[in-house]
Amino acid sequence: MDTSKNNNKKAAEDKDLLLPKKPFRTHGGVHVDHMKNTAEVASEEIPTPKKVIISMQQHIGAACEPIVKKGDKVTVGQLIADSTSFMCAPIHSGVSGEVTNIGTIIMPNGAEIKTIEIETDGKQTVCPDIEPPVVTNADELYAAVRKSGLVGLGGAGFPVSIKLNFSPDKQVDTLVINGAECEPYLTADYREMMEYPEDIIEGTRFVMETLGLKRAIIGIEGNKPFAIRRLDEIIKERSLGDRMCVLKLGTSYPHGAEKVLIKACTNRAVPVGKIPADAGCVVLNITSVSFIAKYVRTGMPLVSKRITVDGSAISQPKNVIAPIGTMIADIAEFCGGFKQEPKKVLMGGPMMGTALYTLDYPIIKQNNGLIFMGQKEADDVKPSDCIRCGRCVAACPMLLTPVNIQHLVEKRDVQGLNDLCVMSCMECGCCGFSCPARRPLVQYLRMGKSIVKSGR
Ligand code: SF4
Ligand code: SF4
Numbered sequence: 001m002d003t004s005k006n007n008n009k010k011a012a013e014d015k016d017l018l019l020p021k022k023p024f025r026t027h028g029g030v031h032v033d034h035m036k037n038t039a040e041v042a043s044e045e046i047p048t049p050k051k052v053i054i055s056m057q058q059h060i061g062a063a064c065e066p067i068v069k070k071g072d073k074v075t076v077g078q079l080i081a082d083s084t085s086f087m088c089a090p091i092h093s094g095v096s097g098e099v100t101n102i103g104t105i106i107m108p109n110g111a112e113i114k115t116i117e118i119e120t121d122g123k124q125t126v127c128p129d130i131e132p133p134v135v136t137n138a139d140e141l142y143a144a145v146r147k148s149g150l151v152g153l154g155g156a157g158f159p160v161s162i163k164l165n166f167s168p169d170k171q172v173d174t175l176v177i178n179g180a181e182c183e184p185y186l187t188a189d190y191r192e193m194m195e196y197p198e199d200i201i202e203g204t205r206f207v208m209e210t211l212g213l214k215r216a217i218i219g220i221e222g223n224k225p226f227a228i229r230r231l232d233e234i235i236k237e238r239s240l241g242d243r244m245c246v247l248k249l250g251t252s253y254p255h256g257a258e259k260v261l262i263k264a265c266t267n268r269a270v271p272v273g274k275i276p277a278d279a280g281c282v283v284l285n286i287t288s289v290s291f292i293a294k295y296v297r298t299g300m301p302l303v304s305k306r307i308t309v310d311g312s313a314i315s316q317p318k319n320v321i322a323p324i325g326t327m328i329a330d331i332a333e334f335c336g337g338f339k340q341e342p343k344k345v346l347m348g349g350p351m352m353g354t355a356l357y358t359l360d361y362p363i364i365k366q367n368n369g370l371i372f373m374g375q376k377e378a379d380d381v382k383p384s385d386c387i388r389c390g391r392c393v394a395a396c397p398m399l400l401t402p403v404n405i406q407h408l409v410e411k412r413d414v415q416g417l418n419d420l421c422v423m424s425c426m427e428c429g430c431c432g433f434s435c436p437a438r439r440p441l442v443q444y445l446r447m448g449k450s451i452v453k454s455g456r
Contacts, residue, residue, distance in 0.1 A: 017214050019245040024267035026260050028397040029252040030430045032184050039187045043306055043319040046334045048120050052095055052325030053362040056114040059151040060158050061087030066116050072099045077127040077300050089149045089159040094303035094323030096125040108354045132299040141210045148295045149302045154285035155348050157366030166277040175208045176265050179220035179286035180256035183349025185310045188368045191319045192287040193227035201234045203293035216244040217265040221251050254428040258283050260397050272424050307367055309335045312374035313342040329359040343378035346371040351429040384437045392431035398424045402431040406444040412451055422448040
């Protein structure tokens with residue numbers, strides 16, 4: 001046996017698993033105004049609304065089916081909808097009251113989805129079945145996280161249990177915690193860092209040790225120095241510094257995108273068409289990992305959400321904690337109503353958020369922001385012809401060529417779009433943001449992906 005070769009391999013592996021002192025270089029990205037107006041404002045809990053409308057599509061994957069019916073009484077934390085699909089997370093009530101209707105709602109993407117409407121009784125009676133789960137191994141962690149209804153709380157809405165259910169042959173060794181929160185305005189994750197830092201470290205430790213991972217890296221943008229310092233202190237207090245660290249990231253957008261974050265934290269690249277486990281990583285949002293610590297302690301499933309409410313049209317920007325299904329109009333009223341008519345309303349941040357056509361719409365698990373833009377912020381700028389400056393190419397973190405992709409979309413060239421890897425686009429918006437001609441590049445990219453998916 002060639003022992004020197006084996007020793008070299010082992011040394012290389014050990015080096016790969018060191019905790020990084022500074023972030024690794026990433027490609028592309030843009031500098032956006034942070035506008036974190038609500039960062040230092042403590043979260044406020046909304047009084048129990050009179051009614052909630054709970055959408056059956058709260059996550060990426062299959063919609064749930066209601067398991068309650070009109071007239072049923074429900075309690076806080078009670079399971080009200082589920083699915084047998086693998087790609088799914090069950091839904092629980094965040095209020096106590098009576099089911100008044102099983103209806104439907106048109107989602108922002110045009111899909112018609114079932115809803116459960118609940119008239120609340122104001123008592124917030126907790127479901128008697130709530131009890132902390134027993135979790136001693138990876139299988140039990142997967143089952144508990146699925147049962148909790150947790151979806152990625154950073155905005156992506158991917159059922160978290162699926163991320164934990166990687167195959168052993170993937171050789172996953174690193175837990176990456178996403179505390180970048182790089183979208184302008186949004187501070188919901190930051191408030192979690194300031195209000196529940198112990199839960200973040202406990203959740204990180206618990207997931208890392210239960211999955212048998214070797215290290216955990218918590219990536220946080222450098223514009224959150226207080227949070228970085230506090231989490232660092234707790235890691236030291238708990239003597240976890242040999243396998244866990246907080247990594248101060250640069251402040252360019254999109255450091256919170258999964259593949260960009262993995263590169264910045266580990267210097268590993270996720271191959272095209274593959275998942276983080278193929279780069280030896282599991283990535284969890286920082287509020288998600290904090291929720292896991294709370295869930296393991298209390299057994300209360302995911303029934304409420306912290307949302308950053310901001311934008312020049314709202315009177316009192318703040319972070320609001322509200323039961324899932326609270327109507328957006330109720331949240332706006334809790335924030336003092338509007339000081340000017342909102343011209344554009346976004347669910348999520350301005351880079352990746354979804355525009356809403358009505359306030360008569362409920363919040364869902366994956367919402368982390370509601371941005372009510374006034375006239376100035378929402379001003380539409382007309383696109384002009386491409387000047388082939390190449391800035392969109394330089395800005396793309398995925399090394400794509402948006403300038404060329406837009407022409408292939410116009411020709412509906414499926415083969416060409418595949419050749420230019422359009423499916424790798426994560427719709428981060430850096431290309432459109434950097435375009436001096438204000439071309440609607442993200443819309444082109446989205447169209448390109450749907451052309452490839454449909455094959456025409
Ligand atoms: S940034 Fe805009 S103008 Fe420049 S090449 Fe790309 S699409 Fe054309
Ligand atoms: S939206 Fe897609 S093409 Fe545009 S910069 Fe982001 S990843 Fe690249």
